[in-house]
Amino acid sequence: MATDAAPAQLPRQPAGAGAGSVPVPELDAVAVESWRAGRGQLVELLARTRERLGGVAAVRLGPRPTVLVTGPEAVQHVLALHPDRYVKRSHRARLLIGDGVLSATGEAWKRQRRMLQSQFTGPGMRRYEQRIAGAARTAAARWAGYARTGEVFDLGEEMRHFALDTIWRSLTGHALDPATACELASVAAVVAALPTLPADAVEARDSVAGDLARIDAVAREAVAAARRGEPGPDGPGLLQVLVDAGQERPEYTDALVRDELVTLLVAGHETTATTLTWLYLLLDRYPQARREALAAGAEGSPERREAVQALVSETLRLYPSAWILPRYTAEADTVAGFAVEADSDVLVCPYLTHRDPGLWPDPERFDPRRFTAGGRRPTATGAYLPFGIGPRACLGTQFALRETTVLLEHLLPRYVPAFSSVPGGASYGLTVRPDGPAPATLAPAGG
Numbered sequence: 046m047a048t049d050a051a052p053a054q055l056p057r058q059p060a061g062a063g064a065g066s067v068p069v070p071e072l073d074a075v076a077v078e079s080w081r082a083g084r085g086q087l088v089e090l091l092a093r094t095r096e097r098l099g100g101v102a103a104v105r106l107g108p109r110p111t112v113l114v115t116g117p118e119a120v121q122h123v124l125a126l127h128p129d130r131y132v133k134r135s136h137r138a139r140l141l142i143g144d145g146v147l148s149a150t151g152e153a154w155k156r157q158r159r160m161l162q163s164q165f166t167g168p169g170m171r172r173y174e175q176r177i178a179g180a181a182r183t184a185a186a187r188w189a190g191y192a193r194t195g196e197v198f199d200l201g202e203e204m205r206h207f208a209l210d211t212i213w214r215s216l217t218g219h220a221l222d223p224a225t226a227c228e229l230a231s232v233a234a235v236v237a238a239l240p241t242l243p244a245d246a247v248e249a250r251d252s253v254a255g256d257l258a259r260i261d262a263v264a265r266e267a268v269a270a271a272r273r274g275e276p277g278p279d280g281p282g283l284l285q286v287l288v289d290a291g292q293e294r295p296e297y298t299d300a301l302v303r304d305e306l307v308t309l310l311v312a313g314h315e316t317t318a319t320t321l322t323w324l325y326l327l328l329d330r331y332p333q334a335r336r337e338a339l340a341a342g343a344e345g346s347p348e349r350r351e352a353v354q355a356l357v358s359e360t361l362r363l364y365p366s367a368w369i370l371p372r373y374t375a376e377a378d379t380v381a382g383f384a385v386e387a388d389s390d391v392l393v394c395p396y397l398t399h400r401d402p403g404l405w406p407d408p409e410r411f412d413p414r415r416f417t418a419g420g421r422r423p424t425a426t427g428a429y430l431p432f433g434i435g436p437r438a439c440l441g442t443q444f445a446l447r448e449t450t451v452l453l454e455h456l457l458p459r460y461v462p463a464f465s466s467v468p469g470g471a472s473y474g475l476t477v478r479p480d481g482p483a484p485a486t487l488a489p490a491g492g
Contacts, residue, residue: 120427125435145308176214212313218277231256316366361431
């Protein structure tokens with residue numbers, strides 16, 4: 046039947062979007078307002094968005110929608126296949142790490158990435174083996190003391206000390222001394238404060254000025270020692286490589302060397318400490334997982350090492366080092382059939398990808414067997430990315446996995462923490478951290 050009514054208007058398709066693409070579905074305003082009224086954490090809103098709308102969805106956090114990406118195909122598209130279209134605009138920790146490789150962009154990032162890449166792969170990793178082992182032996186000696194005296198210690202602080210010792214040895218050639226450890230506690234303090242700092246950059250910096258000053262003082266002395274050619278007992282560390290680079294590359298000023306040093310301190314200990322803390326909290330709930338790992342093979346055997354690595358991998362599935370990866374669209378694009386406009390904010394969320402029941406059966410359960418031979422886990426590249434994927438994946442992945450495994454090989458067979466209380470939940474900031482202390486004593490290991 047003929048009608049004079051105007052045809053329905055189709056949603057506008059962004060310029061540059063592929064033919065046949067459709068607008069990204071957006072979470073309704075009622076759901077967003079309900080979340081705001083309940084003062085929930087961002088992850089709760091993102092989980093609701095993923096659950097209702099799928100692996101590419103939008104949620105209005107400000108005046109315009111933010112695109113949430115959790116589906117493996119879409120994750121790979123954004124991070125691995127088209128990193129030139131999905132770029133980093135700024136880093137939440139910039140006031141701490143300055144122009145270090147984590148926050149750098151464009152050509153500066155490429156130069157800095159190339160400089161550091163060889164230090165954390167293949168032959169480069171071998172130079173850190175003894176330093177990792179030394180830090181692990183020192184931690185094991187402390188645990189022997191705790192077991193002997195019955196002293197109460199905080200597991201999170203203990204893991205932070207081990208990880209900081211490891212990266213400090215690798216950077217400077219020196220074991221972490223008590224005075225330096227005390228000053229560098231400011232790194233964790235700033236990282237913990239980041240989610241609550243004022244939006245204004247000057248006010249934010251003023252809020253943590255004392256901690257930043259202490260970090261800067263340690264960094265200045267370490268850089269000065271490297272410039273004087275004073276290697277530690279373990280020989281020159283990665284900091285010496287950065288200082289020497291300044292002889293041929295004028296961009297490696299004292300300021301940039303400081304920024305890279307602090308970046309490596311943050312990235313090299315905060316995520317590892319958090320992973321180890323979560324792992325022990327999970328083993329407290331699932332003690333059978335520890336027993337199965339130790340029963341997989343004799344101490345030092347490939348079978349034991351694979352089983353221990355599976356404990357770490359499953360912990361990283363539940364609590365990935367990079368729980369959320371912000372990006373910004375430099376141009377319009379199509380992602381898994383959805384049209385994404387230029388100048389859009391995009392959030393890739395490994396935390397939600399790893400807990401997708403369509404990818405990981407019974408996703409909330411801690412089950413390291415997913416990562417052992419014959420274990421059932423998704424094979425798609427974008428389904429498991431605790432350190433990110435693509436050109437901006439974490440440089441120190443192999444370093445982090447190695448130090449974590451070495452420490453566990455020392456501690457797991459001998460000690461079982463007995464917690465007097467455990468954190469009630471998680472805090473989502475730069476990392477996903479337990480939201481409170483974990484005081485413990487050491488019980489005999491048993492079976």
